[in-house]
Amino acid sequence: MIETLDDLTVEGTTVGVRVDVNSPIDDDGTLADDARLRAHVDTLAELLDRGGRVAVLAHQGRPGGDDFVSLESHADRLAELLGQPVDYVDATFTEAAREAVRDLSNGDCVVLENTRFYSEEYMEFDPERAARTHLVEGLEPVLDAYVNDAFAAAHRSQPSLVGLPTVLPGYAGRVMETELDVLGSIEETSEPRVYVLGGAKVSDSIDVAWSVLEKGLADHILTAGVVGNVFLVADGVDLGDASSDFIYDQGYWDEIDRAADLLDAYGDRIALPRDVAVDRGEDRHELGVNALPPGDGEAAMDIGESTLDYYRRILADAETVILNGPAGVFEDDRFQTGTRRLYEAATDIPTSIVGGGDTAAALRRLGVDGFSHVSTGGGAALRMLTAESLPAVTALENAPQRPAADD
Numbered sequence: 001m002i003e004t005l006d007d008l009t010v011e012g013t014t015v016g017v018r019v020d021v022n023s024p025i026d027d028d029g030t031l032a033d034d035a036r037l038r039a040h041v042d043t044l045a046e047l048l049d050r051g052g053r054v055a056v057l058a059h060q061g062r063p064g065g066d067d068f069v070s071l072e073s074h075a076d077r078l079a080e081l082l083g084q085p086v087d088y089v090d091a092t093f094t095e096a097a098r099e100a101v102r103d104l105s106n107g108d109c110v111v112l113e114n115t116r117f118y119s120e121e122y123m124e125f126d127p128e129r130a131a132r133t134h135l136v137e138g139l140e141p142v143l144d145a146y147v148n149d150a151f152a153a154a155h156r157s158q159p160s161l162v163g164l165p166t167v168l169p170g171y172a173g174r175v176m177e178t179e180l181d182v183l184g185s186i187e188e189t190s191e192p193r194v195y196v197l198g199g200a201k202v203s204d205s206i207d208v209a210w211s212v213l214e215k216g217l218a219d220h221i222l223t224a225g226v227v228g229n230v231f232l233v234a235d236g237v238d239l240g241d242a243s244s245d246f247i248y249d250q251g252y253w254d255e256i257d258r259a260a261d262l263l264d265a266y267g268d269r270i271a272l273p274r275d276v277a278v279d280r281g282e283d284r285h286e287l288g289v290n291a292l293p294p295g296d297g298e299a300a301m302d303i304g305e306s307t308l309d310y311y312r313r314i315l316a317d318a319e320t321v322i323l324n325g326p327a328g329v330f331e332d333d334r335f336q337t338g339t340r341r342l343y344e345a346a347t348d349i350p351t352s353i354v355g356g357g358d359t360a361a362a363l364r365r366l367g368v369d370g371f372s373h374v375s376t377g378g379g380a381a382l383r384m385l386t387a388e389s390l391p392a393v394t395a396l397e398n399a400p401q402r403p404a405a406d407d
Ligand SMILES: Nc1ncnc2c1ncn2[C@@H]1O[C@H](COP(=O)(O)OP(=O)(O)OP(=O)(O)O)[C@@H](O)[C@H]1O
Pocket: 198, 199, 200, 201, 224, 225, 226, 229, 300, 301, 302, 324, 325, 326, 327, 328, 329, 330, 331, 355, 356, 357, 358, 359, 360, 377, 378, 379
């Protein structure tokens, strides 16, 4: 059983709050999209309003990536969103960080530096070992409690996610609470239930497909994006050199056999694209699967009109739809049609649940809204859809005893 903010005595308590504000970053190294910050405003504002002293912990990017930057601009934006000053310190667990945390008064907030600037935070540990890392040992003395609101990172077994709740009383923040509530009770949603699996996480998507088909949770699975392309190849379609090279370069080649096995076992419930839009110079050009392969260098970048009609017919009868991953390379205006129109069709269904950080960003960019729930999680949401436990959630379940709640 996970305790929530309702169970925490906040007034005067110094709380380490793990959020997931891992966001797109502009060329100048500053925040390009604040959606993930907005998601955490309720949790942070509640803790501050209730007199907590809040130290925010988060990662941004991965070592070596262009988006592996400081959290300074995140702190600036959080101050605007919260409507109060938010300090930032370029330290995570050193004396400088501890001093910044000790200096907090009731209702104050400080953002500590990107946890992944510290190498142990980019490794996976069991909780007991994670509790003996520098980050956890450095911060534990100045924190009274730990709140995890970082659902989107809950599939990682990293020190700030599983180590801190091993040594501190742990609570779920409001984002975490809602996500666990919605994604943890998909089995109770109305049927027919359709899963739309797009995007580029082929292996995870195939895991989800196996899981929901085996458990009888999915009446239909609609494939799109790179996932759809891999299923087409598994079905014997020649997508041409450009898409095949892409699949090979991304390391998805082994997934073709897994997709073929899935088609053998559950082919009647898996829908494949009937046409694709290829990159032909300035233009988007649609080709039916019978007309494939496309010309040299023409990659399948989106689903086409005929697929959209087919998928919309299946969606028309659905009571619940769960979608993860864009239908095409939505970053390119020529290939955003599939994502926009497929997701628009999903908004007409009584229960529509969207997972995926990139997907949520794509939908905002395309102006598509009206879903029952848009998850903050990509990999975490997918893992939860396979009914696997998330290490950070398990760590919260096992967190030590805590003080009593405020009245
Ligand atoms: N046909 C395609 N060919 C190549 N890339 C594609 C294709 N269709 C979609 N993509 C790419 O897939 C990416 C998004 O996939 P991903 O699986 O990462 O989504 P997500 O789950 O929403 O992301 P996140 O990891 O942020 O949660 C986009 O960058 C998009 O360009």
